[in-house]
Structure formats: C-alpha cells, structure tokens
Amino acid sequence: MRYLPHTETDIQQMLTTIGVKSLDELFTTIPTHLQLDRPLALEPALDERALMDHLESLASRQPTGAPFLGAGAYPHHVPPSVDQLLLRGELYTAYTPYQPEIAQGTLQITFEFQTFVTLLTGLEVANASMYDGASAAAEAALMSVRVSGGKRNRIVVSKALHPEYRDVVRTYHTEGFEVVEVPFGADGRTELDALEAAVDENTAGVLVGYPNFFGVVDDLAGAAKIAHAKGALAISCTTESLAFGLLQAPGLLGADIAVGEMQSFGNGLNFGGPGLGFFATREKFLRQFPGRVAGATVDRNGQRGFVLTLSTREQHIRREKATSNICTNHGLNATATTIHLSMLGRHGLRALAVLNWRRARYAREALAAAGCKPVFSGPVFNEFAVHAPEDSMERIVKAGLSGGLPLKRYYPELGDGLLLCVTELHDKSRIDALVAALA
C-alpha cells in the first residue's frame, strides 16, 4: 500500500524500541472480547487503476451538461485557474489556521473572503463562512433570539424562502421556539400585510429570500421596515449570490443579517455539497455572531499579519456558553469563492450578473411566446417559474437536456409550476432547445 511506509523490519525495530513483542500487544487496553475477531465485511481493496475504473463507471451514470436548474445549487462556469489553484497542496491539505505564523495564506484568504462578503452584502462584519446557506439561516435566526437576550422566541419566515431553508430553521429551533410562516402573493413576493400581522413583540427575527425560491426579488426593504417596527431583526437569505452583482446590497435595504449560499462563485454543484454558507451582520453584533473569523494584527516586528480572533464566542473556549456549536467552516469553498471573485473583479461581477439576467430574460420571453407563461409577476434575476406541460420533465430529458424543478414537490398549490434557471452556461441554442421541448 503506497500510503503506508513501514517494512516488516521497520515494524520489528519499532516494536522492540517500544518494548512490546507484537502489534497486538499495543491494543491490550481494549478488552479482548471487544476486539473484532474477523475482518470487516467490506469489499476487497482495489488498486489505483481499478479504483479509478470503478469510480468512473459510477460517475458516468450521471448526466453532464449544465441543468436548467438552480433552486439553491447553481450551475456556473468554474475557471480552470480557480480549480488549479485549489489543488495546491499548501491550500487544501492545510489545517484550521490555529498556528497563524504558518497559516498566513489561509488567514489572508479568509480576510479577503470576509471583505468580499461585506462588499456584496453592504454589511460591516462577516465570518469565515459556514456549512451552507440553510444552516447559516438557522444560525441567523438563533442569533436574533440571542440579540433579544433570549426574551423573544418567535421567528417569522416567508413561505417563499427555499423550502429546505425553512425546514432547517425548524430543525434548529426545537423546544421553546415558534416558527411562523407567512404566504406569498401572485407576484411571488412575500405578502407584507400577512407579514405585518405575524410579526409581534415576541418576534426575534424575520427571514425573507432575496431573491426568493421562485427567483423573485422580494421586497426586502418593506419586510425590514415591518421587522424593525416591532424591534425584530431583518434577515435576508440569498441562495444565488451572483444576484449581488446586479441587485442592491441587503444591508442597504435594511437587513441586519445577510446569510445565504456562495457556491455560485468558483464551486461546482457536487450533488449539493459542500456548499458555502456566508454570514454577515452589523458591527454592533460583533460579539454575538457565530463562527470563525479572521482579523488583522501585527507580529512582534510590527509587520501586518492575520489571526483567528474573537474566539471567546466559540465552543473551544466557551463550551456550553458559546454563540454556536459550529467549529468547522467551509474554508476551501471560501477559498474557491475568493479566487473566483478576485478574477471576476469589479467589472466581471457586474458583467456576469447582467449576462445571466439577459439570457434568463430571453428564455422567459421565448417560453411565454411558446405558451409557458410566468407563474409570478414580480421581478426576477436568473431563475423563474413558468406554467409548464404536465410531462415537461420527460420532454426535457428526451431533448437531451436536464433540469427544471416541478414546484408541486414543495408547493402542491403551484400544480403546473416549473422552476428554471438560466446562466452563462446556457447559450441561445440550448435555450432554444429547451423552449422547443416545452412548446
């Protein structure tokens, strides 16, 4: 085995130095009857080439080609430059940067990532990343309860927020919490009247999608105003962060916390994970927010450097009194995002966002002309829902395409709604093929 170095002679010499006769003798602290007396019932070992053949045969059963589908995981072009940098062993085989002197690469990238998140969201502080958008949303809701000093325990969530995000918020809020959902209207946006009725003095946080699950740009400012009127925090959730290239920053629309998913920048779909949760908030909540964070400081010679900081909020110091149980962040995904955002830059981000919007608009218009009218009237970015024929999924597959999500899976009342996403990976001919399949 090429990862295990010892020869029989090595092992014998080492055992002699230790003062035992056999490897078995190293395990005498485990009661004999608890030791497994048979090999594990696993398939036999494979050599490298056989392993590659096996994995290739599994992977080859998956379709390739960008699906017309987002719904929380977005197909985008990942430049080879991003992936090749990620394959630098110093980056992907590094540990959490608890020893800052030999982790300045990871720490500076984290600091740059945090800066990108604050610029995209219009908020002042961001953490080093979280597991994914949904757990970040759940952590945001928990933080809103914390900010209220534990006095408020109601979380109000828009039903137009991603169904899995709502599900996760409920999972994280067990005893003593109340999670209330408010409906959306014919424009696909959260009904503000219903929201106003649901938000009370006991409400800690209000969560809305921006854009929401239907791709519709929700009235975040209106929702924030309602939250603030009752002293609750406004939380925006963004699953498609490329929208920040076109849409106003949530912090400037009144969001106190902006969370969501940044997989769109530099990360593949990977069957839904690992994603990249982001978490940004206002400076005044600096000591309340969850997760790792990098900060700038100086070394003993006065030279600038970076460290993990504010760790007194975290579980390894504060244990049961920590702001969250989270330990791991999604550092390598954040690295991919930082690299991709650096390459996109000021001009590329905006241009890519406009390109996505424009192609999606073309698809919407062509589909409407072919009889697939939009389900909602509200403004959208690169994702949208249309009324589609009942057998649309079969038609899409038959046309050699993939994607589309029948909305009835999560919203029975939206019977013939089909959620679609169009990005820079879908050129006009592919869009035309989709339209032809659904016409």
Next chain:
Amino acid sequence: MSDRFFPKTSPGVRGLQLQEPLIFERSEAGRMGVSLPEAGVPEADPATEIPAELLRGEIADFPSVTEVQAVRHFVRLSQMNYGVDSGFFPLGSCTMKYNPKVNEWAARLPGFAGAHPYLPEEQSQGALELMYRLERALSEIAGMSATTLEPAAGAQGELSGLMMIRAWHIDNHGTPRKKVLIPDSAHGTNPASAALLGYETVQLASNEHGVIEPATVAAAMDEDVACLMMTNPNTLGIFEEHIEEICRIVHAKGGLVYGDGANMNALLGVARPGDMGIDVMHYNLHKTFSTPHGGGGPGAGPVAVAEKLVPYLPRPFVVKEGDTFRLDFDRPKSVGKLRTFWGNFGMHVRAYAYIREYGPEGLRDVSRLAVLNAQYIRALIEDEWDVAYENRSLHEVVYTDKNLKETGVTTMDVAKTLIDHGYHPPTVYFPLIVPGALMVEPTETETKETLENFADAMKAIAAQARAEPEALKAAPKKPIVERLDETRAARRPILRWTPDLDVGA
C-alpha cells in the same frame, strides 16, 4: 539515508517567500481576470424590469486584476501555508493523515462535480449508489445499523445525534429529559451541541489514569439524564476500558450513549463502538477517512446509529430497491433536515475512494500502524518529555511542559519552536484537563525516519529550553511573519479591508 543530507533535527529552512498585499491593494480599474461569453441574445436593460431602488452598479471597492495577477497572488499566499503535503503534521485529535491524490481526481469527475441534487433519481443513480455503498461501509465499520451522511461536520453530526436521542426519549419516556453527561476531557463542541438543544451539561471527572470510572457515571446517572457523550479512545488517546459497564449503567436508567468518533483512526477493523454498547456516533471523514481539511473545512460528519434510533435519522435516507437507488423522504419520525440537500457529497466521494483503496485488511493496518507510530515517538522521547498519563494510549499521546517548568519555557514556546524545525506543532493546551498539553498524533502515513527526526527535534528543544530559554520565547523566526499579537486583534477587531485600512505598527 545519510545524515549529511537529512540532519537529525530537520531544521526548517527558508526558501524564496514573497510578501503579498491584499488582492484589494493590487487593483487597477479596467483589468479583469475572466473570460465571458457574448450574451448572444437581444440587448435588454435590467432597469426595464427591476425597480431602480433594487439595482446597483459595479462595486467600486472590488479588485480589478488579470488572471495572471490573481494566480500569482494566490500562489504566493499558498506558499505562506503549511499543509500535510508540506511536511509532518502531528496534530492530535485532528488526524492529519495524507490526503490521497486519486481522491481529488475522483471528486472532480464531471459526473460527480456537475451533479445537481434536484435532478430526478433516474438521472442520479451513480451518485446515489456511491452514497449507498459509503453508508453501508460506515455502518459496518461502526458496528451500527445505519448511517446518515447528511451532517456537514462533526459538530453538526453531534447535533443530529443528540436530536435523535432527544426524539427517542420523547417517544419512549414522554420527555426529552434534561441533562447530558460529558467527561472533562471532551471536545468543546460536545457541551456546545448539548446546550443548543437546551440540555444542561454535567461534567464528569476522569480518574488518575485518564479514564472515566463506572462509579462516576453511576453517581451522576439518573432518570433526568438523556445521554452520556463519550469519546473513545478519549482525547488523551486512552481507550475507555470500562466502556461496556458504563453503557450498561446508562442504559439501566433509560439513557443512551453518544460516541464522539473523532478518534476512530485508532479502531478501524480493531473494535467497533456498536459492539461496546454505544447507541450513536459521528465520524469525521476529514480525520479518519483522509478527506482534506482544506484550511478549515469542508468536513463531513456522518452519524451511525443502532437499530432503535434508525427511525429518527435525518431526512432523506439513501436506500436500495432492487437495482435502483433512491432517497427516502417518507420518514415520519425523522428529526428533520440539518442542511440543504444530501450532505457534503464531494467528501463522500473521497472517503468512499479511500475505503475502497484500503479494503478491510488495509483499514485494520491503518489503525495498527497509527498506534505503532504514536507509541514509537513516545518510546523515543518519554525520558525527556513528561507524559500526562502513564498508562498506554493508542493513536495519540499527550505530553506536557512540566519538565521545563524551571526554565520558564511553555508549551506555546515549544510549539512555535517546532515551526522553525520544519514541523507543524501538535495540538496544544487540549484536553483542558492537562496543563500545558502537547497532543501528538503522527498518523499511519509517516515514515520511521520522519518520526525519529521529530523525536530528535523534541529532544533538541528540551535541551535548548535549559540552555537558552529566550531563544524559544522568540520563536518562530523562519516563517514570513513572527509571533502575532492575538490580544490586539481581539481588542481592536479589524475584520475586513477598507480603503483606509491601517493596522498600525
């Protein structure tokens, strides 16, 4: 191998390391580092559809650099890092073993990397089969009935495990119960996860041999206790020899036992938590099964459970029916979802590749050699370095700075000096019950001579601590930055770049 070329203490050396500003400080408006296609569709202006107050223009403070500039920037930053690919990484409890390259290749296969989680099951058979096979393998290795692959990391695994325990109590006792017992040597995530679910945590003291006595558990155990959380081997690397009896005591009062699988690298094919009486445990795929740590994640924290907890597993659960694989969402007793989609699939691919490449005998060798390596270092240095607990541990050994007390040199100084010798420091000041702890876990992938060179470095440092303690206080000298002011960072937090950024001197 000649000492002439490989000095016994493997001193770290300096190559060409380049200073690198923040990417925001490299910017020159007008540059771009990506290639974008023409839209190829009719011109349109977003302002015709999206209200003006919801639109923004370019973000002025974003950097503008070419691909070449960005590549150099991140290559230079990478060179300021130390990874497993750079050298020996004896970081206890974190299992920094070699990350096989074929696993990275596998995760990047277009069928896997490009798979959308919401495609119909018939278009996801390859990915689902891989998950199913991994689920079966992890259940067998743990000696459990089933394993959820959903949790994103160990802490989320703990949370889902505790949620299942909580749900089981509600079903069986009509109450979630109130308390969770946690040994004083546990990871901080254990009490934090329990607190998140509203449990009161009760700390159990380890005995003078570093293990938990059955009597300690019996004294704390009552019908308000939901579960005991045990790491086995514990964070001292010591096998909790009374585990079976402890499980019996907990079960007798209607409680359950949670196993923190952080240290499973000691037990693969050797012993199984399920056979010991443990009801639920999480794995850290990034520890035991070689998925890369990535500078702080992503990890993956699958949770294996005994039969009685299977109905409570998070949704969905991958199942095989005939020759097809599907996700079962219809699980009425499930604790729900903890994250989007089906887990950190990219990590599942790597862990599965790892398990298949080793096979059953190979995995057993992994644990046996991991233990051999840890005990070999101990044999080489225990005359000079105080071992926190005398009895034999398994895959890691906790040393202390006690023998250096009169020199004023601390564990932190030792850690920083090891950097100048070319090593990543061990885990320091953990577990909390050991003052000045240095937790050394070499893993199975290191050669005998690497272990010997490390031992020589440890001995040289002990000698230097007596001869010139100030030198150790000034370490490290060789990295691109020297010891950093962490107090200042916490007192005056600067968490992002702004155009007027000035960290000061």
